[in-house]
Amino acid sequence: MYANVYDSLHAYDIISTAPSNRRQRRRKGIYELLLCSDCEAEISRYEDYATKVFNGGTELHISHGPDCKL
Numbered sequence: 001m002y003a004n005v006y007d008s009l010h011a012y013d014i015i016s017t018a019p020s021n022r023r024q025r026r027r028k029g030i031y032e033l034l035l036c037s038d039c040e041a042e043i044s045r046y047e048d049y050a051t052k053v054f055n056g057g058t059e060l061h062i063s064h065g066p067d068c069k070l
């Protein structure tokens with residue numbers, strides 16, 4: 001998700017519109033703890049798949065459930 005914002009040192013700048021906030025450098029994406037480790041692991045599978053679909057690495061696979069009307 002952040003691949004295009006990293007520089008050659010694998011860091012990026014956080015710039016605020018508030019003059020009192022100084023510029024910061026980060027090496028990891030912005031995140032907060034919302035899920036337990038089990039739920040994070042489950043969602044991570046889909047995040048990894050979506051990243052590969054968007055950035056290359058796999059094709060988009062669409063399947064329909066047994067009750068789908070399409």
Ligand SMILES: [Zn+2]
Pocket residue numbers: 035036037038039040
């Ligand atoms: Zn959970």
